[in-house]
Amino acid sequence: MGTQSRSQSLDWRSVCSITTGLDVIGDKWSLLIVRDLIAHGTRTYSEFRDAAEHVSTNILADRLRLLSSLGIIERTNPGAAARNNAYRLTESGAALRPVLEDIGKWSQKYLRPFHAAMVDSV
Amino acid sequence: MGTQSRSQSLDWRSVCSITTGLDVIGDKWSLLIVRDLIAHGTRTYSEFRDAAEHVSTNILADRLRLLSSLGIIERTNPGAAARNNAYRLTESGAALRPVLEDIGKWSQKYLRPFHAAMVDSV
């Protein structure tokens, strides 16, 4: 029997809006997908896969499915086949930009003592 | 042999500041601890434990240790014994407030179709 994936089992821990947000984007990979789409506009599966953080392909596929199902990302060519059919942000996904900016700024200001090699840009 | 905990093994996936931030706060529990401290000022172990989301006690202890080691939270009475020695935010932890506010706003605006019971406040 197969294993349980994030995109198949999304349950809400509480009615708190912050908790609800973290139920969706509170992991190590989802916001990196959003980051790549903010930085590049569109991105294919292979391009996500080849990012510096080296996400494993099953997790990548699972997160793309989850983010799609929640209307955070979508295909650039909705009806067409998967090949060369890049992803892009929806309005919802684009609205995550402030979250990413805040995290980036906070890291640069408070995490550098613990990670000297960190760079200033995205 | 015991299992490996987050607070013992923090390694950085890349030099990206967003990734670095997610290496620390990119999980389902850390920002909820920060949320409780923003909402209440100080909080004891039992108070965190009794929050609506029902964190398990080993994870709670691990996250409190991790956040302390990174200077995000601290004890209100640094030298004293643990009992009744609440936690509070440091300057670093307090600087996470915009992240939480943005996540809350985003959830309320874009996640309600998927979680109707979500409430507007924190």
Add this chain to the structure above:
DNA sequence: GGCAAAACTTGCATAATGCAAGTGAAAAAG
């Protein structure tokens, strides 16, 4: 049609999380 490459799946090892019970120390009660 044949081929190469892109977009995933699958199987299995490892790590993180969840759950229930236990432990130790300090504060409170007597």
Add this chain to the structure above:
DNA sequence: CTTTTTCACTTGCATTATGCAAGTTTTGCC
């Protein structure tokens, strides 16, 4: 001062998620 309770964690183990390496299946191109 001794006992009891309570708080702050640990510990052991089951379950779930993640990571890794190898498939498999289209599909665009020649």
